[in-house]
Amino acid sequence: MKKEIHPDYHFIDVKMTDGTIVKMRSTWGKDGDTLSLDIDPSAHPAWTGGGTRLLDADGRVSKFKKKYEGLGF
Numbered sequence: 001m002k003k004e005i006h007p008d009y010h011f012i013d014v015k016m017t018d019g020t021i022v023k024m025r026s027t028w029g030k031d032g033d034t035l036s037l038d039i040d041p042s043a044h045p046a047w048t049g050g051g052t053r054l055l056d057a058d059g060r061v062s063k064f065k066k067k068y069e070g071l072g073f
Helices: 057-067
Strands: 010-015 021-026 034-036
Touching: none
Parallel strands: 010 034
Antiparallel strands: 010 021
């Protein structure tokens, strides 16, 4: 590999929304910096599986489900 073309890969502290701090390696910031998250896996519905609602705009979801209903989705 070529030298001096890659960013510095170092340890940072990542502060989750509940206040817990996780040590990770990153190219963000400087060694020892703290990154505060607004959304993290403990709070986001995409990871927790709750609080999401599927909007059926113009019947697209219904059309999709009808088209593929025999495939066991």
